[in-house]
Amino acid sequence: MAITIKDIAKRANVSTATVSRVINNKSEGISPQTREYIQSIIKELNYQPNALARGLITRKTSTIGLILPDITNPFFPDLVRGIEDAANKAGYSVFLGNSDDNAKKEKKYVQLMTEKKVDGIIFSSTAKYSKDLYDELIAADIPVVLIDRGESGDAYSGVYMKNEEGAYMATKHLLEQNHTRIGCISGPPSVQNSQDRVEGYKRALAEAGISVQESWIVSGGYRIDGGYEVARKMLADGEVTAIFACNDLMAIGVYEAAQELGKSIPRDVSVVGFDDIRLISTLMPKLTTIRQPAYQMGKEAAKILIQSIKKKGIKQKVVYWEPELMIRQSTTKL
Amino acid sequence: MAITIKDIAKRANVSTATVSRVINNKSEGISPQTREYIQSIIKELNYQPNALARGLITRKTSTIGLILPDITNPFFPDLVRGIEDAANKAGYSVFLGNSDDNAKKEKKYVQLMTEKKVDGIIFSSTAKYSKDLYDELIAADIPVVLIDRGESGDAYSGVYMKNEEGAYMATKHLLEQNHTRIGCISGPPSVQNSQDRVEGYKRALAEAGISVQESWIVSGGYRIDGGYEVARKMLADGEVTAIFACNDLMAIGVYEAAQELGKSIPRDVSVVGFDDIRLISTLMPKLTTIRQPAYQMGKEAAKILIQSIKKKGIKQKVVYWEPELMIRQSTTKL
DNA sequence: CTGAAAGCGCTTACAG
DNA sequence: CTGAAAGCGCTTACAG
Numbered sequence: 205m206a207i208t209i210k211d212i213a214k215r216a217n218v219s220t221a222t223v224s225r226v227i228n229n230k231s232e233g234i235s236p237q238t239r240e241y242i243q244s245i246i247k248e249l250n251y252q253p254n255a256l257a258r259g260l261i262t263r264k265t266s267t268i269g270l271i272l273p274d275i276t277n278p279f280f281p282d283l284v285r286g287i288e289d290a291a292n293k294a295g296y297s298v299f300l301g302n303s304d305d306n307a308k309k310e311k312k313y314v315q316l317m318t319e320k321k322v323d324g325i326i327f328s329s330t331a332k333y334s335k336d337l338y339d340e341l342i343a344a345d346i347p348v349v350l351i352d353r354g355e356s357g358d359a360y361s362g363v364y365m366k367n368e369e370g371a372y373m374a375t376k377h378l379l380e381q382n383h384t385r386i387g388c389i390s391g392p393p394s395v396q397n398s399q400d401r402v403e404g405y406k407r408a409l410a411e412a413g414i415s416v417q418e419s420w421i422v423s424g425g426y427r428i429d430g431g432y433e434v435a436r437k438m439l440a441d442g443e444v445t446a447i448f449a450c451n452d453l454m455a456i457g458v459y460e461a462a463q464e465l466g467k468s469i470p471r472d473v474s475v476v477g478f479d480d481i482r483l484i485s486t487l488m489p490k491l492t493t494i495r496q497p498a499y500q501m502g503k504e505a506a507k508i509l510i511q512s513i514k515k516k517g518i519k520q521k522v523v524y525w526e527p528e529l530m531i532r533q534s535t536t537k538l
Numbered sequence: 539m540a541i542t543i544k545d546i547a548k549r550a551n552v553s554t555a556t557v558s559r560v561i562n563n564k565s566e567g568i569s570p571q572t573r574e575y576i577q578s579i580i581k582e583l584n585y586q587p588n589a590l591a592r593g594l595i596t597r598k599t600s601t602i603g604l605i606l607p608d609i610t611n612p613f614f615p616d617l618v619r620g621i622e623d624a625a626n627k628a629g630y631s632v633f634l635g636n637s638d639d640n641a642k643k644e645k646k647y648v649q650l651m652t653e654k655k656v657d658g659i660i661f662s663s664t665a666k667y668s669k670d671l672y673d674e675l676i677a678a679d680i681p682v683v684l685i686d687r688g689e690s691g692d693a694y695s696g697v698y699m700k701n702e703e704g705a706y707m708a709t710k711h712l713l714e715q716n717h718t719r720i721g722c723i724s725g726p727p728s729v730q731n732s733q734d735r736v737e738g739y740k741r742a743l744a745e746a747g748i749s750v751q752e753s754w755i756v757s758g759g760y761r762i763d764g765g766y767e768v769a770r771k772m773l774a775d776g777e778v779t780a781i782f783a784c785n786d787l788m789a790i791g792v793y794e795a796a797q798e799l800g801k802s803i804p805r806d807v808s809v810v811g812f813d814d815i816r817l818i819s820t821l822m823p824k825l826t827t828i829r830q831p832a833y834q835m836g837k838e839a840a841k842i843l844i845q846s847i848k849k850k851g852i853k854q855k856v857v858y859w860e861p862e863l864m865i866r867q868s869t870t871k872l
Numbered sequence: 873c874t875g876a877a878a879g880c881g882c883t884t885a886c887a888g
Numbered sequence: 889c890t891g892a893a894a895g896c897g898c899t900t901a902c903a904g
Contacts, residue, residue, distance in 0.1 A: 210897075218874075221874070224898070228899080230900095234874080235874090238873080252652060253653060253897085254896085254898065256590045256655055256896085257896070257897035257898035257899090259880095260590045260880045260899095262899070262900095265590070265654075267654070275615045275618050276619045278612070278615075278816065278817060281612075281614070282610055284634070285609055285636060288609070288634060297633050297635075297650055298633065298634055299633060299634075301622070301626070301631075302619060302622055312626075315586065316631055317631070320589040320590070321589065344540070456817070481817075482610070483790070483818075483820070484820075486818075542880095542881055543881065552890075552891085553890065554881090554891090555892080556890060558882070562883080564883095568889060568890080587881085590880085590882090591880070592881080593882090593896095594883095595882055595896045596896090597896085873904105875902105875904090876902095876904105877902090877903105878900090879898100879899090879900095880898085880899090883894105883895090884893100887891085
């Protein structure tokens, strides 16, 4: 058996209450001698408090949950790292759950984490029905912060990218290079951030007085092969001189399609991506893209969550991150 | 307040013991009617057991810890996903910790997880001193399984790649293409799997009757820029016609150096990597590499851990995974 | 400055 | 088949 507070108390000839006080640095009302004495025997016996017992009584576990679609999507590792670093620094542990944007899995994780009494949850979900989960959590007094994907508006705390703005910048960059026939490979139609990116694309075109061709906006599902499929058609048609891919993964697909069709980037097609994920630097020519500071966003989300855990009843906080256009080699003047 | 087993008991006019029994599907010794009745009111009140209280008494939390160097290293997300999937399927949650291969952080995570009473830990560490942590854990009756990196031999359960074998295959492939002057960019000298890979490289050369030049073995620290630095020198010297990079990240660095020096892959240099990480497919020409099935390895590690959690006292189990040579476009006959 | 006691929400022998 | 009671390892008023 592990050694407990009772063992310490017995050994030190004090009550468990006193031991508990020194462990928690409570009320100065404790003589320096006993404090030191108890501390010495805590060290001697290498005592480690049982977090379950403590959590049961304090109703705080210093644990947070993180539910995201898929850690394997290269956008997420940096996000997770940011969350983990900030959480750990503040003394919190994090539970990880991959939902695959699947309602059942999300629900299961929420339940699991709730039973394990997490102090709060960071949620990245695209699903419409997830709203019920957020509400449930909040009703149970478990703070939630949404990240990257989620409900627009400020009903919930959240950390997002200015997706519309980023897409606008990407498209405008293309327009400034004299492109007018610009394809847009969007993400899954149901995903909010994809819709926002499409909006930004449209706004840039509209501003430039170019009428939007709905046939130039096609979903590639945020996946490499989706981007590839869509790009193959767009490029074969030759309708378009530039492509804005709503994420980098799909931009990779565009590169593959271009290579297959013997088209050169940027000479034959200019392409802009979105995310600036790690290892995108291996693409040649280097991809011009919209940078999303995943690590920072994760860090911020964790901070907000921990704040609202500590000061109960804090009202929600929403942060929108500024996109940044990283001009590299995949675009050129027409 | 959340609703408790007491509330259920009161409402159902039974004792908490009975409620507990139906929750845990215990001893058939319970009448179908009461069981059903209690279940109905559990559902009605949407009762969720408190895992802290349960864990406190059962000494099982259905939680495992995962400590790895850095989720941001592209080798790990798949590993994590494999672990998470297997764990979740078996009803376990996972705590994530990034150690940066740093002794203090590792120790901190072990302590945190121990206090939170994880049932077991999956550990990926390169550090020599981590051995003490494993022993501590095992002494505290917390099963450990090492993954990818760790103590060689079978003192601990572990899931590893046959690193020596993989490197041997990579090098042999190069030899079969008539290369004899083959550079080796190794990982950090202290990392076991890097040492093993270097051994495999040496064995292949020895077998081919080629004397090993120690000056051709240089560490790139498993990082892109490290691979780049080393490759720049190797390629500038022109001493070498092929490079075996001990991981894909460093192979990326080789590509960058080659491009900068105006050398063509594979015409001027052949290169083989190790890992077959995601997105390596974006490298052009496509990288020939040794495939490491990260997802499967993670899954296996979780299964082994859960097994040893369930059947206490099971003796350790060590699994070595077979490497696979993925021949693509970065190597050619001399 | 310190202790006795109650209680957090469960499970599990032990009775009956 | 079911209940009373003890106990897991802590913390926290309440006394003194």
